[in-house]
Amino acid sequence: KIPGMAITRLSIYSRILAGIDDGRTISSKELAELSGHSDSQLRRDLTYFGQFGIPGKGYQVKELKRRIHSILGIDRTWNVALVGAGNLGSALARYKGFELQGFKIKAVFDNNKRKIGRTLGNVTIQDMEELPRSAKKRNIKIAVITAPMEAAQELASLLTEAGVKAILNFAPVRIFVPSKVKLVNVDLAMELENLSYFLAKAGKG
Amino acid sequence: KIPGMAITRLSIYSRILAGIDDGRTISSKELAELSGHSDSQLRRDLTYFGQFGIPGKGYQVKELKRRIHSILGIDRTWNVALVGAGNLGSALARYKGFELQGFKIKAVFDNNKRKIGRTLGNVTIQDMEELPRSAKKRNIKIAVITAPMEAAQELASLLTEAGVKAILNFAPVRIFVPSKVKLVNVDLAMELENLSYFLAKAGKG
Numbered sequence: 001k002i003p004g005m006a007i008t009r010l011s012i013y014s015r016i017l018a019g020i021d022d023g024r025t026i027s028s029k030e031l032a033e034l035s036g037h038s039d040s041q042l043r044r045d046l047t048y049f050g051q052f053g054i055p056g057k058g059y060q061v062k063e064l065k066r067r068i069h070s071i072l073g074i075d076r077t078w079n080v081a082l083v084g085a086g087n088l089g090s091a092l093a094r095y096k097g098f099e100l101q102g103f104k105i106k107a108v109f110d111n112n113k114r115k116i117g118r119t120l121g122n123v124t125i126q127d128m129e130e131l132p133r134s135a136k137k138r139n140i141k142i143a144v145i146t147a148p149m150e151a152a153q154e155l156a157s158l159l160t161e162a163g164v165k166a167i168l169n170f171a172p173v174r175i176f177v178p179s180k181v182k183l184v185n186v187d188l189a190m191e192l193e194n195l196s197y198f199l200a201k202a203g204k205g
Numbered sequence: 206k207i208p209g210m211a212i213t214r215l216s217i218y219s220r221i222l223a224g225i226d227d228g229r230t231i232s233s234k235e236l237a238e239l240s241g242h243s244d245s246q247l248r249r250d251l252t253y254f255g256q257f258g259i260p261g262k263g264y265q266v267k268e269l270k271r272r273i274h275s276i277l278g279i280d281r282t283w284n285v286a287l288v289g290a291g292n293l294g295s296a297l298a299r300y301k302g303f304e305l306q307g308f309k310i311k312a313v314f315d316n317n318k319r320k321i322g323r324t325l326g327n328v329t330i331q332d333m334e335e336l337p338r339s340a341k342k343r344n345i346k347i348a349v350i351t352a353p354m355e356a357a358q359e360l361a362s363l364l365t366e367a368g369v370k371a372i373l374n375f376a377p378v379r380i381f382v383p384s385k386v387k388l389v390n391v392d393l394a395m396e397l398e399n400l401s402y403f404l405a406k407a408g409k410g
């Protein structure tokens with residue numbers, strides 16, 4: 001089984017490679033240094049995903065990029081739905097950085113009648129009732145939940161019934177999805193707790 | 206060394222405990238089930254931080270909460286500065302969930318003259334020039350960077366010079382801080398790549 005952190009590191013290596021000329025070769029040592037990980041960690045990570053490069057000669061940058069993009073699924077475009085057009089949802093919908101990685105927010109849903117019909121980024125906020133039909137029509141496989149925690153579970157069930165196969169959940173509550181659906185939770189308050197843990201340990205607060 | 210994931214799981218156990226009556230005791234088995242982790246993982250996690258509960262009798266909920274809050278540093282309040290009052294920064298500054306965990310956004314900075322002086326959440330956006338003085342005056346130990354990636358490194362240096370000891374960086378770029386400063390990076394596009402990896406692997410996209 002591939003550890004979750006190896007997939008995250010693959011994303012990091014891919015970001016570093018984005019700044020390096022396709023025509024070059026690069027050693028595992030150099031790529032590791034640029035990404036802030038060890039050479040042995042990088043080699044171990046890549047072996048999870050197959051055979052890369054020629055031992056002793058390093059990696060062809062163009063080939064390495066191509067393969068990592070294919071493994072991460074970012075060599076294609078994904079249509080994304082976002083549910084909950086509030087403060088956080090609006091910021092995410094307007095962000096141009098997602099599209100650069102192949103994630104296009106194609107539909108935004110909300111249950112607040114005053115918001116429905118407004119534009120956000122380059123989409124129009126739709127009524128929740130349109131979600132099943134719209135998700136199927138636009139072949140939406142990925143959804144982001146930026147609605148209040150009380151609504152999160154119901155929304156996850158609605159999204160999986162509408163054919164969504166992967167959910168990024170920002171609501172700070174545990175939600176359950178069918179085993180075939182991939183769920184990633186992001187709890188921004190927990191990221192701050194990671195900081196306060198270190199400060200408390202170092203006696204700084 | 207305590208693995209990073211053990212600290213994140215401590216935050217998860219603390220969230221689950223928040224919904225349980227102080228007067229109760231709880232077994233490691235029950236707390237593990239509620240948090241979605243195994244009983245053995247929970248016991249192993251807690252041993253990193255000391256001796257908890259009475260073997261065979263479970264944990265006193267009140268006592269366990271108190272100790273986990275103290276370890277995570279969320280038994281007190283932290284004054285937080287936020288730099289970059291754009292889409293993401295505004296959403297974070299308005300979010301009431303951080304204060305519930307003890308993180309108060311006390312100061313927001315931006316270099317856009319049109320934004321300075323406006324209110325955001327319950328603070329007034331200040332000019333970057335005020336950052337050193339204001340961070341010291343308000344005893345700010347934690348800062349959040351929601352500025353563009355080109356500015357992130359310079360801002361990290363400015364913040365550490367102003368006495369900030371921990372930084373949560375949302376800009377998708379690698380930044381360097383002195384060894385005594387704790388840095389946590391959140392790359393939201395990478396969270397989506399985590400989803401596309403699973404979909405690509407399952408042949409769903």
Ligand SMILES: NC(=O)c1ccc[n+]([C@@H]2O[C@H](COP(=O)([O-])OP(=O)(O)OC[C@H]3O[C@@H](n4cnc5c(N)ncnc54)[C@H](O)[C@@H]3O)[C@@H](O)[C@H]2O)c1
Binds near residue numbers: 083088089171297
């Ligand atoms: N804003 C942040 O910085 C932040 C940080 C961490 C976590 N979160 C979490 O993200 C979520 C959104 O936070 P926010 O600050 O944007 O809140 P918000 O109140 O600004 O926005 C929530 C939006 O969801 C909509 N909504 C409510 N119920 C719905 C339903 N059943 N179906 C569809 N839409 C519904 C509301 O109309 C509103 O537009 C919350 O769960 C919050 O805990 C936000």
Ligand SMILES: NC(=O)c1ccc[n+]([C@@H]2O[C@H](COP(=O)([O-])OP(=O)(O)OC[C@H]3O[C@@H](n4cnc5c(N)ncnc54)[C@H](O)[C@@H]3O)[C@@H](O)[C@H]2O)c1
Binds near residue numbers: 289
């Ligand atoms: N919006 C999102 O959903 C999102 C998602 C992922 C990552 N990010 C990252 O978060 C950061 C902020 O994104 P955003 O969408 O809010 O951008 P934005 O352009 O809306 O906001 C950036 C803010 O930073 C200010 N700023 C620029 N240079 C500065 C400097 N040197 N000092 C102080 N303030 C400065 C700008 O005036 C603006 O108010 C970016 O690095 C972005 O890549 C954003």
